[in-house]
Amino acid sequence: MSAVLAEQREPRNGAGSVTGIEVTATFPGQEPLLTPVALDFLAGLHRRFETSRKARLAARRERQAFFDAGGLPDFRADTAALRAGDWRVAPIPAALQGRRVEITGPVDPKMVINALNSGANCYMADFEDSTAPTWANLVAGQQALRQAVAGTLEYTAPAVAGTPGKHYALKPFEQQAVLLVRPRGWHLDEKHVRIDGAPMSGSLFDLGLFAFHNARALAAKDRGPYFYLPKLQSMEEAVLWNDVLDHVERALGLPAGQLKVTVLIETLPAVFEMDEILHALRGRIVGLNCGRWDYVFSYIKTFRRHRDKVLPERGQVTMTQPFLRAYSELLIQTCHKRGAHAMGGMAAQIPISGDADANAAALAKVRADKLREVTAGHDGTWVAHPALIPLAREVFDERMPTPHQQHVKREEVVVTRDDLIKPSLGTITRRGFENNVEVCVRYLAAWLDGNGCVPIHWLMEDAATAEIARTQLWQWLHSDGLHLDDGSEVDFALLERALINLPAKLTDRLQMPGGSRVAEAIGLLDRLTHADTLEDFLTLPAYKRLS
Numbered sequence: 001m002s003a004v005l006a007e008q009r010e011p012r013n014g015a016g017s018v019t020g021i022e023v024t025a026t027f028p029g030q031e032p033l034l035t036p037v038a039l040d041f042l043a044g045l046h047r048r049f050e051t052s053r054k055a056r057l058a059a060r061r062e063r064q065a066f067f068d069a070g071g072l073p074d075f076r077a078d079t080a081a082l083r084a085g086d087w088r089v090a091p092i093p094a095a096l097q098g099r100r101v102e103i104t105g106p107v108d109p110k111m112v113i114n115a116l117n118s119g120a121n122c123y124m125a126d127f128e129d130s131t132a133p134t135w136a137n138l139v140a141g142q143q144a145l146r147q148a149v150a151g152t153l154e155y156t157a158p159a160v161a162g163t164p165g166k167h168y169a170l171k172p173f174e175q176q177a178v179l180l181v182r183p184r185g186w187h188l189d190e191k192h193v194r195i196d197g198a199p200m201s202g203s204l205f206d207l208g209l210f211a212f213h214n215a216r217a218l219a220a221k222d223r224g225p226y227f228y229l230p231k232l233q234s235m236e237e238a239v240l241w242n243d244v245l246d247h248v249e250r251a252l253g254l255p256a257g258q259l260k261v262t263v264l265i266e267t268l269p270a271v272f273e274m275d276e277i278l279h280a281l282r283g284r285i286v287g288l289n290c291g292r293w294d295y296v297f298s299y300i301k302t303f304r305r306h307r308d309k310v311l312p313e314r315g316q317v318t319m320t321q322p323f324l325r326a327y328s329e330l331l332i333q334t335c336h337k338r339g340a341h342a343m344g345g346m347a348a349q350i351p352i353s354g355d356a357d358a359n360a361a362a363l364a365k366v367r368a369d370k371l372r373e374v375t376a377g378h379d380g381t382w383v384a385h386p387a388l389i390p391l392a393r394e395v396f397d398e399r400m401p402t403p404h405q406q407h408v409k410r411e412e413v414v415v416t417r418d419d420l421i422k423p424s425l426g427t428i429t430r431r432g433f434e435n436n437v438e439v440c441v442r443y444l445a446a447w448l449d450g451n452g453c454v455p456i457h458w459l460m461e462d463a464a465t466a467e468i469a470r471t472q473l474w475q476w477l478h479s480d481g482l483h484l485d486d487g488s489e490v491d492f493a494l495l496e497r498a499l500i501n502l503p504a505k506l507t508d509r510l511q512m513p514g515g516s517r518v519a520e521a522i523g524l525l526d527r528l529t530h531a532d533t534l535e536d537f538l539t540l541p542a543y544k545r546l547s
């Protein structure tokens with residue numbers, strides 16, 4: 001029975017007790033979200049797609065074993081005809097034609113209102129890199145988005161010292177940013193929803209629940225729903241997503257192709273399959289996005305055992321490095337050939353209060369990054385903070401008078417396999433090493449405390465940026481013969497010293513999110529960096545500790 005029809009049915013056993021489905025956590029007001037019919041819908045997704053999800057995750061492990069044995073990623077031979085073929089993706093809907101500035105951010109009610117009201121063209125509501133997936137965050141996020149779609153979302157900040165808290169309300173719909181939702185990646189489970197005794201996929205929970213409650217309302221306004229899909233590694237993963245979205249459309253009684261997606265190209269294997277990913281989703285895909293932070297993380301992870309591809313410290317791995325430039329230019333060329341938007345990514349700098357010079361320097365970096373993107377041919381970009389919207393808009397308005405620049409074909413771009421895997425030149429400084437340790441610990445502490453995005457030294461840090469720091473530490477410590485630029489050996493003593501010195505430094509000097517979880521974060525980082533094998537995602541072991 002389709003959910004359209006099923007919704008008319010009487011609930012059977014009450015929320016949380018549908019046959020085979022167990023919801024093991026509670027959050028105030030969750031019942032209207034997790035109705036028996038909604039849970040049935042989620043169970044349907046799980047039962048239909050869990051085997052395929054597991055197969056895709058196994059395929060990732062198999063491919064990594066090939067890389068670990070010295071293999072290198074490359075364009076696929078079996079899809080050469082598809083790459084050479086002349087085809088385009090389906091037309092892009094009007095609401096997604098102009099995407100020059102997109103703001104992204106976590107899904108708490110205040111952020112959702114601020115982002116929708118921000119003046120950006122689009123808002124990516126993020127259940128992924130910037131959200132720690134506590135049950136409370138996920139349910140509150142789904143509640144906030146459902147109310148936002150209904151136009152009823154309001155929020156009042158807590159009163160401080162007798163002064164009433166600020167009240168937040170949505171602008172009229174026509175003045176709001178267009179909403180896109182990013183569910184978690186395929187690797188993450190949602191442990192609080194168990195179906196037939198097993199946890200369901202976090203991706204299917206986030207996307208499924210949002211679609212179930214909002215798809216028809218959004219479709220009625222000609223607004224999708226629209227999604228950003230993260231961390232894909234192959235064409236087969238795109239096929240899986242397409243099957244899921246086909247199923248959701250059928251179950252909710254929506255026309256085929258109503259659900260639109262933008263796919264983040266943020267893994268090294270995926271850059272070799274961009275045509276294939278566009279093709280697999282061609283009835284619904286509207287763009288690819290350069291998710292640069294996860295991409296760098298994926299480069300490190302893919303080449304974890306390749307001593308000749310060790311990257312320099314995080315701060316030196318910028319988008320002007322040849323392998324990253326090649327990635328963004330190939331993405332633009334591929335998208336524009338196929339009629340899709342080529343979205344840029346996120347500069348990590350955020351506004352710095354109380355220091356005008358430092359603020360000007362940070363904004364200059366963001367400006368340079370946006371200028372590089374628009375000049376290269378990107379159709380839009382991301383900002384992490386509302387104060388950066390005017391800057392990004394100004395740069396794109398000046399260089400891109402049209403809603404997008406799909407006419408910029410970049411046919412002269414020639415990118416080879418070797419361009420995409422070329423190692424970066426640079427160094428590892430003591431400061432860079434210690435900064436990686438500090439970022440990992442502070443980010444992990446915040447994440448364990450339920451906060452998935454924090455400013456650290458005036459840079460936006462989220463799961464993707466922290467993963468670069470974490471995997472670099474592991475790779476540096478497990479590669480033979482690496483030295484800091486001052487000549488000292490990179491060894492575990494360096495890590496121990498950095499970790500031992502950290503708590504005093506942090507608790508004495510900083511009021512930081514997740515301060516109470518620092519010891520736990522240190523323990524986890526210590527264990528992960530000492531382990532013989534690199535953990536695929538920091539969030540996998542950390543999720544076991546999350547409520």
Ligand SMILES: CC(=O)SCCNC(=O)CCNC(=O)[C@H](O)C(C)(C)COP(=O)(O)OP(=O)(O)OC[C@H]1O[C@@H](n2cnc3c(N)ncnc32)[C@H](O)[C@@H]1OP(=O)(O)O
Pocket residue numbers: 103104105106110111112114115118126129130293294346350383384385386453454455459460461462464465
């Ligand atoms: C690698 C990737 O995946 S990138 C995508 C994922 N990352 C993100 O989305 C980053 C989102 N950004 C953020 O979470 C925040 O901007 C941070 C954590 C970096 C900085 O946050 P803060 O230190 O709280 O910023 P700050 O205090 O300057 O905020 C000022 C105001 O802007 C709001 N604001 C800040 N960032 C955002 C945002 N991204 N969306 C909406 N509103 C925002 C704050 O809520 C605050 O509102 P208020 O004045 O009504 O209280």
Ligand SMILES: O=CC(=O)O
Pocket residue numbers: 129264266290291292293294295345346464
């Ligand atoms: O999701 C974006 C990224 O840079 O990672």
Ligand SMILES: [Mg+2]
Pocket residue numbers: 129230264266291293294464
């Ligand atoms: Mg990412």
